[in-house]
Each structure stands twice: as C-alpha cells, then as structure tokens.
Amino acid sequence: MGLVQWLKGQFLCHLIICYGFLVSGLLVNLLQICTLPLWPINKQLARRINCKLGYSLTSQSVALLEWWSGTEVTFYTDPADYQFYGKENAIIVLNHNFEIDFLCGWTFCDRFGVLGASKCLAKKELSYLPVIGWMWYFLEMVFIKRKWEEDKRSFVQSLQNLRDYPENFWFLLHCEGTRFTEEKHQISMEVAEKKGLPKLKHHLLPRTKGFWVAVQNLRGTVAAVYCCTLNFRNNETPTLLGVINGKKYHPDLYIRRIPLESVPEDEAECSSWLHKLYQEKDQFQEDYSHTGCFPGPVVTPLRGPWALINWIGWTCLLLYPLYLLLVQLVLSGSILTILATVAFCSAARALWIRLQMNVPREYRYSLVCHGLCIPTVC
Numbered sequence: 001m002g003l004v005q006w007l008k009g010q011f012l013c014h015l016i017i018c019y020g021f022l023v024s025g026l027l028v029n030l031l032q033i034c035t036l037p038l039w040p041i042n043k044q045l046a047r048r049i050n051c052k053l054g055y056s057l058t059s060q061s062v063a064l065l066e067w068w069s070g071t072e073v074t075f076y077t078d079p080a081d082y083q084f085y086g087k088e089n090a091i092i093v094l095n096h097n098f099e100i101d102f103l104c105g106w107t108f109c110d111r112f113g114v115l116g117a118s119k120c121l122a123k124k125e126l127s128y129l130p131v132i133g134w135m136w137y138f139l140e141m142v143f144i145k146r147k148w149e150e151d152k153r154s155f156v157q158s159l160q161n162l163r164d165y166p167e168n169f170w171f172l173l174h175c176e177g178t179r180f181t182e183e184k185h186q187i188s189m190e191v192a193e194k195k196g197l198p199k200l201k202h203h204l205l206p207r208t209k210g211f212w213v214a215v216q217n218l219r220g221t222v223a224a225v226y227c228c229t230l231n232f233r234n235n236e237t238p239t240l241l242g243v244i245n246g247k248k249y250h251p252d253l254y255i256r257r258i259p260l261e262s263v264p265e266d267e268a269e270c271s272s273w274l275h276k277l278y279q280e281k282d283q284f285q286e287d288y289s290h291t292g293c294f295p296g297p298v299v300t301p302l303r304g305p306w307a308l309i310n311w312i313g314w315t316c317l318l319l320y321p322l323y324l325l326l327v328q329l330v331l332s333g334s335i336l337t338i339l340a341t342v343a344f345c346s347a348a349r350a351l352w353i354r355l356q357m358n359v360p361r362e363y364r365y366s367l368v369c370h371g372l373c374i375p376t377v378c
Ligand SMILES: CCCCC/C=C\C/C=C\CCCCCCCC(=O)SCCNC(=O)CCNC(=O)[C@H](O)C(C)(C)COP(=O)(O)OP(=O)(O)OC[C@H]1O[C@@H](n2cnc3c(N)ncnc32)[C@H](O)[C@@H]1OP(=O)(O)O
Pocket: 092, 094, 102, 104, 105, 106, 108, 109, 118, 119, 120, 121, 122, 123, 126, 144, 146, 147, 148, 170, 171, 172, 173, 174, 175, 176, 177, 178, 187, 188, 191, 204, 205, 206, 207, 208, 209, 210, 211, 228
C-alpha cells in the first residue's frame, strides 16, 4: 500500500473531510437563507444564486468520488444523443440498487454542467437532513410522503413551479420507489404476477403514478426522458464509507435519450410504457451480467477542474480557523479544555471505527490494519 493510499484511510483525513463538508454546508445553508429577501424581488436571480451555492456543496462529493477515491464512471451512450446532454431539461429514470448511485449520477450531472440545478423526487424524510436536505429545500427539490392522497397537491405544485426554472435541470426519478433488496424484490414480483406483468430479475416493479404525473406536468418544460442504467464491474458493492476511505470503484452508466413526445399522455398507456421500459432495462442488466458492458459506444465527457478547485478552496478556507482554534487551545494552558477536546476526538474516532465495521470484510481488513491501526478488531 502506497503512502497516499495509507493516508486516505486515516481518521484525521476523514475528520478534515467531514468537518469541511459540514461547516461549508452550514455556511451554504446560511447564504441560502440570506437569499430569502431576494425571492419576491427577483426570483430568477435568487434561483440562480441558489444553483451556484448548491453546486459549491454538491460538487464536493463529486470531487471526493472522482479525485479522492479515483472512481471514474464509464458512460455508454449513443453519440447522437450526446449533443443534447446539458442543453435541455430532462427526466432521469435510474435504477436504485447502490448506496452511491446518487453520487455517480452527480458525476454525470457535473460533466454536463447541470449539477447545481439537478433535482430529484425524494422521500420527505430527506428534506430534514441537516445541510443537504436544507440545501435541497432552496433548490426546489420535490419531496413526497409516498401517500398519494396527501402528496398529490404539493407534488403537482412543485412540478409546476419548475416550469419557469432559469437553468437547465435534470429531474431524477427512482420509479422503483425504494432501494433494491431481495425481500422487496420478491414482494414486488408477487404484485407483478397478480397484475399479469412479466417478472423482472434486476429491478423492482416500477411505481407508475409519479412518473406519469411528472411527465404530464413537465410537458413543454422537459424535452426528454433519459433512461439510465447503472451497474458496477466485478459485482462491486460500493459504499460511501469506501469512497471516503479512498476505495476506487468501477461504475458503468448507460444513458438512452427518449424524446418526451414518445411517452403516451394517457395514464394507463403511460403506465404500460414505463413497465416496458423497465423490462428493457432489466434486459440490459441481464446482458451486463454476462458481458460486463452495456450496449453503445463509450463516451468520455471531460472532467472539469471546478469540483476539485472548489473543494480545495473550501478546505483551505476552513482549516485556517480550525488551526487558529487549536493554537489558542494549546496556548490557553487549560488542562481541562485540552482533556475535553482529546476525549471528544477519541469518542468521534471510536464512533467512526464502529461505522467502518459495515464496510466489506476484505476492505475492513486493510482499513483496520493499515488505516486505523487496531489489529485486534480484524
Ligand atoms: C444518472 C443521472 C442522475 C441524475 C441525478 C440528478 C439529480 C439528483 C439529485 C439528487 C440526488 C439525490 C438522491 C436522493 C434519492 C432519493 C430516493 C428516494 O427518496 S426514493 C423514494 C421516493 N420516490 C418515489 O417513491 C418515486 C417512485 N414512486 C412513485 O412515483 C409513486 O407512484 C408515488 C408517487 C409515490 C405514488 O405511489 P402509490 O403507491 O400511491 O401509487 P402507484 O399508482 O404508483 O402505486 C400503486 C400501485 O402499486 C401497486 N403496488 C403495490 N405494491 C407494490 C410493489 N411492492 N411494487 C410495485 N407496485 C406495487 C399497487 O397494487 C397499486 O396498483 P394499482 O394502481 O393497480 O392498484
């Protein structure tokens, strides 16, 4: 293991990364609150500012994935579709199997300049997440409780609000409605059987209402549906903790552009159309499991430097006051304060180690032995 890889496993590095993300996130939240008085005066300007602030926070996780862990998403798509990416609004339909699927999605957004404005149909609970959930509120993310009677009015309203959005945006929809597990798969295939629908091997049965309502309300605003299928080589099971520990993954993302005009307007027809789309996606996954690749040529959109520059900028800016604080702490000479700080850091480290125990065993070994230096745990 090289020195750099060893460093990536160190608690101190993780502490700095998390500190930078949290503190910059809170500052972004604060700046977002400051845009509130601007909304009634110049709504479009307020939205644009929020997109930039959103980029400044979200791109840190893209930098973490691409530059820190070295993970490079391989994009498969028809070159004829490529020219549209980033130049139009789109609804993204993506499978929901992996812990870091949203991160790989963000990489795709970043490569085409829509990261700051990217949106998602997400469960309501996520809007309460400190930092990231609060940021999404200002980015006009669409949240649902997954109880249709309670959701329908606010869902439609949130979609209608996007009709005059000043920046190109991609709206992500996980039609499966939840992350894939074997148990959920079994239940949803029972539903498929009852409905007389073909069984899917790699997906849950899609929930169709959200897709239909999104398409109906975004017609004229959104130009296409991007059917995205994500998988990882060598049956990798990527985790966010793995990324933070600098583990490199190998994601493949297949994108197909489908003009919105080809999606039926009628609810029942739209629903059948979505089921058919998922049957096709399922076939792509099945083929991938045999061949290790998706159809279509690989395209390599340029990785811009901005995510990295932004991340380094925030880190430098925020490390300086931390350094001053530490110096002040030492100079204060207060044994009690120093001991309290050491106790706090030790507790944080112990908590972190417990969290690490969720990462796959083979990687846990290298983490524990080389990174955290607690051989007894392996
Ligand atoms: C690659 C590029 C990426 C670009 C990225 C861009 C932006 C990213 C930005 C941010 C990233 C953040 C990532 C955050 C991720 C957040 C993930 C989530 O929160 S997922 C959860 C929330 N989302 C959804 O739920 C969406 C999917 N659901 C729907 O759309 C639903 O339709 C609904 C709107 C919630 C309404 O659901 P409801 O159940 O009320 O209605 P439906 O008609 O859809 O379903 C009823 C129907 O379903 C049948 N049924 C019963 N059980 C099941 C089952 N297990 N599976 C399937 N179907 C089932 C039931 O019998 C009913 O049938 P019928 O109508 O015939 O009676």
